[in-house]
Amino acid sequence: MTEVNDDAELEAFRAEARAWLEANFPPSQKGRPTELQYSGSPPQGDALLWKQRMAEKGWGVPTWPKEYGGGGLSARAARGLQEEMARIGASNPIYISLGVTMVGPTVLDYGTHEQKLRHLPPIARGEIVWCLGYSEPGAGSDLASLQTRALDKGDHWEISGQKVWTSGANHADWCGVLVRTDPAARKHEGISFIMTDMRQPGVEARPIEMIGGASSFCEVFFSEARAAKDDLLGPLNGGWTVGKRLLQHERASQTGDPVSARQPDPLQDVAKRYVELDEQGRIADADLRTRLTRQLMHEKAHALTIARAHAESRGNASPSNAVSMLKASSTLIAQTRAELTVEMMGSSGLGWAGDGFSRDEIVTVRGWLGGKAISIAGGSYEVQHNIIAKRILNLPDAASTS
Known part of the structure; x- marks a missing residue:
């Protein structure tokens, strides 16, 4: 495993990663998001080339052992790689799949050596859905x-x-x-x-x-x-134990990450395009301005908590309590952000199709509607709150006290 034990070793690895990315990352893929592997849209052209190169390097699943198709990196080295990729606008073309985020880690936890050799390399190459x-x-x-x-x-x-x-x-x-x-x-x-x-x-x-x-x-x-x-x-x-462990991996993957190749436009920039501004260049509606500011503060707190969860995960095989909380907070943040965006877009936030709306407006509206499912997928928002109440806060079961 590629270990980085101090800042000097981390910087040396970063330099290696930068050189490899410069030589192998197709410029045409800068800022392009990774398609969900189960979307039915297989990559082509430069997107396919980038996927193949990452698979050959093992960096699609950077912390998996090399014998199973991974990169053999430590968590700290993998974090450095992720940050270097984000710096140049590169996304991981293999990561967004259930095989990588849930099935693979669970096979690593419970699989026999033969099961790992059979199932993990095709997942690491992005060949199996x-x-x-x-x-x-x-x-x-x-x-x-x-x-x-x-x-x-x-x-x-x-x-x-x-x-x-x-x-x-x-x-x-x-x-x-x-x-x-x-x-x-x-x-x-x-x-x-x-x-x-x-x-x-x-x-x-x-x-x-x-x-x-x-x-x-x-x-x-x-x-x-x-x-x-x-x-x-x-x-x-x-x-039941295997299934619960997989769900822990799922919740860890759904927390979101502050380091991303393609961040959505800042909310304040969206506001400046669509809503009335006052003479000082601020959002004229004081209530909207307050709600937008509160959302930005929550997003920043969420990102900092993710960073803390990453730090706590070093040398710890089990997800921390922060992961359970992040699953709930990421749902709230994503849905509130979508609601604010559509509200600020006004009549442009009604676009479903047609020449009267830009592609970004149509994608935003459909994303707002599709995002309603994230409070159910991977365990409902309410169930997640029950998990936090019982297992983290040790609160009594409401049913037993009524």
């Missing part, structure tokens, strides 16, 4: 009530049941599925985590059209689908 089969029509927040079953058929598992709100299932190659393997056990104790090939006759994914115009969520139907016996991740009937 993963989805996750968690929620069901009758098992949302109460996930332990899930009914999708995996029957032991001797030489394989046979999976039948339905999942819902499965992100990118219609583009996925593999799915990490929580299934019931012991119906007689207590509901938390009879669940297993099985990795399942989505490209087989017994699996059907049906996209769900969302209010923002996209269809990133799906219903998934398993009808006697097959999975190899060695695709069980972690212990049999230990899937």
Whole structure:
């Protein structure tokens, strides 16, 4: 692993990273965001070239071991790389995928050496799209009530049941599925985590059209689908623990990061384009000015807390308490920002399509609508508050005190 133990070593690594980026980063990709891997829009041209170069270097997953396709960097070195990429407007073309942010880290935690060699390198190269089969029509927040079953058929598992709100299932190659393997056990104790090939006759994914115009969520139907016996991740009937660990990785990935290749326009700049200013060049509406200032303060506090969480994570395998709080705060900040932006745009914030609106205006409006889902995805805003109350603040359960 590439360690950086002091500032001198970090600066030496930064110089190495700058030289490599200068030689390998296509200028045409400056400031371009990374497409979600499950969006169905595979990269082409310079975007594909950049993805291939990052994969060859292992820097798409910089902290993963080299033998599994990663860069073998320490957390501090990876942070330095991220900052150098942000400096030149480069985004990580592999990072925004469920395989990288959730499945891969969980395989690193629980997988056998053979499972890691099989599944991690294709994830690190961005070649395989993963989805996750968690929620069901009758098992949302109460996930332990899930009914999708995996029957032991001797030489394989046979999976039948339905999942819902499965992100990118219609583009996925593999799915990490929580299934019931012991119906007689207590509901938390009879669940297993099985990795399942989505490209087989017994699996059907049906996209769900969302209010923002996209269809990133799906219903998934398993009808006697097959999975190899060695695709069980972690212990049999230990899937509840494996699944919770994956959700910790998910929440850590959803906190947002102050270092990004493509930050949205500052809110104050958006305001100056759309709202009336006073003679001093300030937003004329004092109430809007106050709310915008408060939002900027919250964004700054969020960024500083992310930096603290990164510092706390050094040498600590488990996510800190800050990660749980950041999941809730990132949801509030993102949705409030979208609401303020659309409000300031006035009639231009009504654009859905057509020549009367700019591309940025249409993207903003659709993003505002699509952003309503982030208070549900990855665990609802309310459930996250319950987790903070019970596990961090040690507050009593409201149901037991009523």
